[in-house]
Amino acid sequence: MSVAELLPLPVVIPIGSAILAPLVTKIHRRLPLIIGIGAMLGSLALLLVVATRVYSGNGQVLTHYFSAEKPVRGQVLGIAFAADPFGLTFALLAAGLGLLLLVSLLSEFGDIGERELGGLACLSQLLLAALIASALTADTVNLFVWFQVAALSSYGLTGFFLERPIALEAAFKIVVLTTIGSFAVFIGAAMLYAKNGALNFGQLHNTLDGEVSRPAIVALALLVAGFATKSGIAPFHGWLPDAHTPVPGAISALFSGLMVNLGIVAIVRLALQVYGRHSGHAILGLITGLGVGSALLGALMALAQDDLKRLLAWDTVSQMGVLLVGFASATAEGVAGATFHLVNHGLFKALLFLGAGAIVHATGVTRLSEMGGLARLRPITTAAFTVGAMSIAGVPGFNGYASLQLIHEGLHHQPAILVLALVAQVITVAALARAAYLGFYRRRAEPYQHLEAQHAGMRLSLITLGTACVALGVPPYLVVHEVARPAASILLNPAAYASGVLAGSGAVPPIALPFAYGKPGDLILTAVEIALGLLLAAAYLRIREPRPISLLRRLHTGSVNDYAAFAATGLAICAFVLIG
Amino acid sequence: MILGNYLAAATVFCLGLFTVLCRRNLVKIVMGLSLMEASTYLLLVSMAYRRGATAPVLSSPPAGQSPEQLVHGNVADPVLQNFCLTAIVIGVALTAVFLTIAVRVAQHYRSVDSRDVKALKG
Structure with missing residues (x-):
């Protein structure tokens, strides 16, 4: 399994645990948030695995095509998730910060009613999943x-x-x-x-060439x-x-x-x-x-x-x-x-x-x-x-x-x-x-x-x-x-x-960045x-x-x-x- | 006439926007947003239109045509029609959320006038 194939998982895991949240709250009140914290940890870990590739060298772009719908002659037929250094930075921030915020939600609202706690965990994880996905989608x-x-x-x-x-x-x-x-x-x-005639960012960029x-x-x-x-x-x-x-x-x-x-x-x-x-x-x-x-x-x-x-x-x-x-x-x-x-x-x-x-x-x-x-x-x-x-x-x-x-x-x-x-x-x-x-x-x-x-x-x-x-x-x-x-x-x-x-993958060209602290x-x-x-x-x-x-x-x-x-x-x- | 469709979509959109900007009744604001939503359906389906095109159904092509000919020939754009369906689904969910909030506001404030619902300002 290549690293690019991991890309949907950081989004799928929080969505899955968001769906579970209103259900498992019947077992124990705080379980939804605890599972949510676990889900965000998993999501963060996977994003870090992707990050080791994306930030290596001058940077890489890794792309995953859903249902293996690979582009044909530059025409993209399916949805693609692409991890580039910019999007991945935001995805990592969302996963890491989301984890901490779920911890504080758990500590602050651990005592409210079970239905409310389930709903709160569900909504906040859906939001986090959407943020990670919006950073990765192309x-x-x-x-x-x-x-x-x-x-x-x-x-x-x-x-x-x-x-x-x-x-x-x-x-x-x-x-x-x-x-x-x-x-x-x-x-x-x-x-x-x-x-x-295009939805994919890469294909759109190519079709927009010349006069817009x-x-x-x-x-x-x-x-x-x-x-x-x-x-x-x-x-x-x-x-x-x-x-x-x-x-x-x-x-x-x-x-x-x-x-x-x-x-x-x-x-x-x-x-x-x-x-x-x-x-x-x-x-x-x-x-x-x-x-x-x-x-x-x-x-x-x-x-x-x-x-x-x-x-x-x-x-x-x-x-x-x-x-x-x-x-x-x-x-x-x-x-x-x-x-x-x-x-x-x-x-x-x-x-x-x-x-x-x-x-x-x-x-x-x-x-x-x-x-x-x-x-x-x-x-x-x-x-x-x-x-x-x-x-x-x-x-x-x-x-x-x-x-x-x-x-x-x-x-x-x-x-x-x-x-x-x-x-x-x-x-x-x-x-x-x-x-x-x-x-x-x-x-x-x-x-x-x-x-x-x-x-x-x-x-x-x-x-x-x-x-x-x-x-x-x-x-x-x-x-x-x-x-x-x-x-x-x-x-x-x-x-x-x-x-x-x-x-499907590509290298980021080097760029000069003079920076003196x-x-x-x-x-x-x-x-x-x-x-x-x-x-x-x-x-x-x-x-x-x-x-x-x-x-x-x-x-x-x-x-x-x-x-x-x-x-x-x-x-x-x-x-x-x-x-x- | 496809230009007529675009004009109709623009008119409905503007009517909806006018309602959102000028009507203070929260329920009317929701209706205005629904009008704006509906105008996007018309716009999307109109953009999918091609003159003389058939429906993008390839399973049982009209007599004398193969599915391959249909794909290369003249079919309406299925992607935009698909968007239209997506928009309808999202629109239903949104209207539900809207009306829930409007009902709650009516219960709390005993009013659906946006002038009475502006404690947060400045």
Whole structure:
């Protein structure tokens, strides 16, 4: 059995255990999650076996054709799963982080009813399976199917904890917006097929060679808009902060750390690997624009939030924008940095959400204005939150520093974009510093009425993720050269990916990636950024909400009609920019 | 007339979108999304159309034609019709989820007006 034949298993195993979950819960309440943890371990182990081949040398592309439907003269008849360094990086992140999040779900919700526990285990594993599959698939409609699997399970998870009625409201918003996004993806994929007669990414890339026809451009606009809805890119982001607010910390971590990345991975694959250079600069310009907009809007809105988890969710909008900007730079540094940042974002955002969830669980307080004094009461959670905040802020020694540095280096040929990215970074630092101060480090006048004990599993997840953030931060030459560099290479060499997908395997061409950790210029820039961020946070704590931010907040009315209108406008903008 | 089909699909899609953007009743929003969904069925089947084509059924070809001739000749595109079936199945599941949430909202808030369901904002 060759390694490529293993590729479906990391997806099949979690789906199987998701189907088992509602059944085995009758035997023992916690069994579904325990089996789920075993399934994710198995999935992770298999992906690691695949990884030994995919990251070897300069990198490899391994392809598995379902039902042995091998391509005939470049025509792909069946569905193919292809493991390339980029997709596999996300699949590994999903399996590893999913494992930790299931552990924290088990420790936090081990005591709820058996039916609920079965449902929770089933939905979260379906979501994880869909994420792994979407990273591996090389087929537009198969990607749409995994998009839908992820979407349906996320609807279930958003509306799962009905004790807070806002869960229903959030569920309705996520369903409406994601459904609109899914129509866009579906019509886009079908149009592309009707025009170019192909579903497979490799075959599509070959048929798109030369002049790209207008229907194919419209299809690209629809696909980008649809996947941007899934990843919460402004102006498609209306559902994202709402969906993160009512759910428990581990589910928010699953959404923010992993699920939203599905859209980013899909957009990047389509823009760089399928359309490649054929679509010209319009698509990269569009993605950069969307990315900069989200980065700034998310950071500004995060700065103004009072609800801790909502603040983190807005920061996710901002970070997704940063990722898109990095990928759209289409330089080795930018793309490698964005790939690395995707992993880092998964780790630190999961850490922050688990920390926030632990605080909400312990105190029952969700608002920053009512928190405080937790540094003394909850040292581990405080340390974890601080590590997460410092990683986002890009403090040297933590994982965010190297990836942000690479992204910023990749933007050197676009100074205006670089400046906007740095501004967004300063505001992000301020938002996180404000949250850490208000929630953890300031004194609280009266003691908390009641503090719930913390479970061991929660502590384990916090410590593991915190350690991972620090471990990836010590000069990460190994990760950058062995993981991010091949990933950047396969994204920037779409022909190599196409031939790997069509031939069953292929080598990734080598690419030069100059990377020096902690150059003096970067260190000074980072220090200035962090100092400005801290000053901004201190200033923001003292003033009343400035008018522009109040306006932005009033624009987000909470009405599902308005959010759908934003998304429709965004779709129109995508089509206009690409066709125009 | 195939252009007529495209125009009809676009019109139905826009009607559905109009409902989602302008009607505050949650049930009407669900209906609007169903309209948008239905327009994709029409679009997919229309894109599969080829002038003078036969159905993509190869088991008992019309008199005087072999299955090989059919494959090389003029049949409607089965892949897009297949997508259409997939879309119908997904649409049913989605509508079920939608209506479940709408019923729950009605029970909790005693209202199906989207103006009453906006505690989360800003």
